[in-house]
Amino acid sequence: MKLEFNFSGTGGQGVILLGVIMAETAINEGYNALQTQCYGPEARGGASRCEVIISQDEIYYPKAQKPDYILCLSQAAADKFAKGLTPDTVLIVDSLIDLVEDPGTEKIYKLPIVDTARNKLGKEITANIISLGAILEITQLFTKEALLESVLDRIPKGTEEINIQAIEAGIELVKNWNENK
Amino acid sequence: MNKKALLMQGNEACVRGALYAGMRFYSGYPITPSTEIAEMSAVLLPTVGGAFIQMEDEIGGIAAAIGASIAGKKAMTATSGPGFTLKMENLGYAVMSEIPLVIVDVQRGGPSTGLPTQSSQADVMQTKWGSHGDNSLIVLSPNSVTETFYLTVEAFNLAEKYRTPVVILTDEVIGHAREKIILPEPGEIEIFDRLPPLEDRPYRPFGVEEGDKVPRFAAFGTGYRYNITGLYHNESGFPSNSQENAKLMLERIHNKLKDEEIIKYEKYQMEDAEYVFLAFGSTSRSAVAAVNELRAEGYKVGLFRPITIWPSPEKAIDEIASKVEGICVAEMNLGQYVLEVERIAAGRTKVSHLGRANGDILRPEEFVNHAKEYFNER
Numbered sequence: 001m002k003l004e005f006n007f008s009g010t011g012g013q014g015v016i017l018l019g020v021i022m023a024e025t026a027i028n029e030g031y032n033a034l035q036t037q038c039y040g041p042e043a044r045g046g047a048s049r050c051e052v053i054i055s056q057d058e059i060y061y062p063k064a065q066k067p068d069y070i071l072c073l074s075q076a077a078a079d080k081f082a083k084g085l086t087p088d089t090v091l092i093v094d095s096l097i098d099l100v101e102d103p104g105t106e107k108i109y110k111l112p113i114v115d116t117a118r119n120k121l122g123k124e125i126t127a128n129i130i131s132l133g134a135i136l137e138i139t140q141l142f143t144k145e146a147l148l149e150s151v152l153d154r155i156p157k158g159t160e161e162i163n164i165q166a167i168e169a170g171i172e173l174v175k176n177w178n179e180n181k
Numbered sequence: 182m183n184k185k186a187l188l189m190q191g192n193e194a195c196v197r198g199a200l201y202a203g204m205r206f207y208s209g210y211p212i213t214p215s216t217e218i219a220e221m222s223a224v225l226l227p228t229v230g231g232a233f234i235q236m237e238d239e240i241g242g243i244a245a246a247i248g249a250s251i252a253g254k255k256a257m258t259a260t261s262g263p264g265f266t267l268k269m270e271n272l273g274y275a276v277m278s279e280i281p282l283v284i285v286d287v288q289r290g291g292p293s294t295g296l297p298t299q300s301s302q303a304d305v306m307q308t309k310w311g312s313h314g315d316n317s318l319i320v321l322s323p324n325s326v327t328e329t330f331y332l333t334v335e336a337f338n339l340a341e342k343y344r345t346p347v348v349i350l351t352d353e354v355i356g357h358a359r360e361k362i363i364l365p366e367p368g369e370i371e372i373f374d375r376l377p378p379l380e381d382r383p384y385r386p387f388g389v390e391e392g393d394k395v396p397r398f399a400a401f402g403t404g405y406r407y408n409i410t411g412l413y414h415n416e417s418g419f420p421s422n423s424q425e426n427a428k429l430m431l432e433r434i435h436n437k438l439k440d441e442e443i444i445k446y447e448k449y450q451m452e453d454a455e456y457v458f459l460a461f462g463s464t465s466r467s468a469v470a471a472v473n474e475l476r477a478e479g480y481k482v483g484l485f486r487p488i489t490i491w492p493s494p495e496k497a498i499d500e501i502a503s504k505v506e507g508i509c510v511a512e513m514n515l516g517q518y519v520l521e522v523e524r525i526a527a528g529r530t531k532v533s534h535l536g537r538a539n540g541d542i543l544r545p546e547e548f549v550n551h552a553k554e555y556f557n558e559r
Contacts, residue, residue: 020359024188027361033188035359041213041297060470061545062358062463 001031002055003141004064007131008081009073011039011048014128017154018071019050021132025142025150026054034059047076054141069139071131072097073113092134094127109138111173117166126166129155133170144171184363191329191356192217192259195285195349196225197364198333199257202372204283205231206256208245210238210264213297214353215287218259239264243271243284250280251409253400255337259285262304263294266311272346273312274411276434279387279395281340281375283333285349287356288513290540299540300353302462303514308348309491317435319443320348320491322461326360331370332488335445338373343437344395350490352513354463354542378405387430388416395437438492445488446497450476454483456555457501458535459522460511461487464543468511471548482552493521502526506559509551511535511543 026033040046207222290296399405510519
C-alpha cells in the first residue's frame with residue numbers, strides 16, 4: 001500500500017499542519033510516512049502546499065509522483081493542481097472554488113469547508129482540521145480515535161474542543177455530500 | 182522494549198542529535214530553510230542547562246560558537262547559503278586554530294539570496310574551498326531524518342576527536358521533510374569529548390602528545406593561560422613567522438583528517454553493477470528509487486553514496502572507477518562534485534553529470550532515462 005496526498009491552499013490556512021497530522025497518525029498506526037512542504041518566501045499569503053506519502057514500505061523519493069488525493073482550499077491552488085489528473089485521483093475542493101478546467105477525474109468532493117469554519121465553528125483557521133475530518137471519512141485510512149490523538153498532540157492547549165468539533169464537522173460534510181450527490 | 186516511532190523534521194533531528202552529543206551552546210542568525218534548528222535549540226538548550234543566543238548576524242553567529250567551544254562547551258551554528266558565505270572567514274579561523282565546532286548548512290537555491298524555500302546542493306564546493314588558504318575540514322551529508330540525527334552526533338564526535346570544524350551539509354528537502362525516526366536511548370551511541378591537558382607535564386596548547394591525534398584542549402577559564410590565533414603559531418599558541426613551522430603546522434592540520442575512520446559511504450546494488458550513480462543527500466533517495474526500477478527491468482546499475490563528502494571517499498571511488506563502465510554523478514547543481522569524481526577516476530571510466538539547479542530535487546525518472554540512454558548507446 002502506498003498513498004500520496006497533495007494538500008494546497010494559501011499560506012496561513014494550515015495545510016502544512018494538516019499534512020503533519022496525517023503523517024503523524026500514519027506513523028502511530030505503524031506505517032511509514034513522509035511529509036514535505038512547498039511555500040513561497042512570504043510569511044502569510046502566497047501559495048502553500050504540503051505533500052504526504054504513506055506507505056507500508058520504505059519511502060525513497062520524497063515527493064508525490066502521482067497523488068491519489070488532492071485537496072485544494074484556495075482558487076489559486078485549484079487552478080494549479082486541480083487539472084490533468086488521472087480518473088482514479090480523488091479531488092477535494094472547497095465549494096467556493098470554481099473548477100474552470102476539466103480536472104480529469106470525476107471523483108470530486110465539493111465541500112463547504114471554509115464556510116463551515118467561518119460560520120459554523122466561528123474560526124476560519126479550523127478549515128484545515130475540518131479538511132482532516134473530511135479526508136478521514138473519504139479514505140477511511142485511520143480510526144477517528146487515532147486521528148484525534150495526533151490532532152490533540154499538535155494543537156495549542158485550550159483549543160481541544162473546537163478541534164474535535166472541526167473533525168466531526170468534516171466527517172459530516174462528506175456524509176452530506178455522499179447523501180445528496 | 183519497543184521504542185516509539187516519532188514523526189520528526191530533519192532540522193529537529195539535527196538539534197536532537199546535537200543535544201545527544203552534548204551540545205550546550207548554540208549561536209546563530211536565523212535563515213530559511215535552517216531556522217527550525219535555531220528555534221528548537223532556543224527551546225531545548227535551556228532545559229539541559231545550555232545557552233542559546235541569536236547574534237546580530239551570521240558572522241557573529243559562528244564567532245560566538247567558536248568562543249563557546251574555546252570555553253569548553255560543545256557548540257553549533259546553523260545557516261543556509263547566504264549565511265554560510267558570511268561564515269567563511271571564521272570557518273577558516275576555526276580550521277587554523279583547531280576549534281571543535283559543528284556548522285550546519287541547510288542548502289537552498291543560490292547564488293545570492295536565490296530560492297529561500299527551495300532545495301539545492303550547490304554549496305558542496307564552497308564547504309571545502311569557500312574559505313581562503315589550503316582549507317581542510319570534514320563535511321557530512323545526511324539523506325534522511327534519521328541519518329541527520331546520527332550524523333549530527335557523529336559531527337560532534339569528529340569535531341572533538343580531530344579538533345576541527347565539521348560541516349553538516351544538508352538541504353531544504355532533508356531539513357524540512359518530516360519522517361519516521363526512532364531515537365536511540367542515552368548511552369547507545371558513544372560520545373567523544375576532547376581530551377584535556379595531561380597533568381604530569383607542562384601544557385603545550387598546540388603540541389601533539391605521543392599517541393594522540395591532535396593537541397589536547399584546555400578550556401579557557403580553567404586555569405591555563407595560552408594564546409589562540411589564526412596566524413601560524415608554535416606549540417605555545419603564539420604567532421610564528423617561521424616557514425619551517427608553517428609547513429609542519431599546515432601538514433599536520435591536513436594530515437590529521439586523512440584518517441580512514443572519518444570516511445563513510447554506502448554502496449547499494451554495487452556487486453555486479455556496470456553503471457553507477459554517485460549521489461549524496463536528498464538526491465541519493467531519488468537514485469535508490471531509480472536503481473530499484475532499473476534493476477527490476479534487468480539493468481545492472483548501482484548507487485555509491487558518499488556520506489563523508491570531504492575528505493572525499495577517494496579509495497572507494499578509485500576502486501569503482503577501475504571496475505565499472507561509467508559513473509554518473511547526480512547533484513542539484515550545474516556540476517561540482519563531478520569534478521572531484523573526474524579527478525579520482527582520471528579517465529579510467531566515463532564520468533558524466535546529471536544535474537539541475539532550479540530548486541527541485543532530481544526525480545527518479547531522470548535517473549532512469551539517463552541510464553537507459555547509456556545502455557542503449559553502448
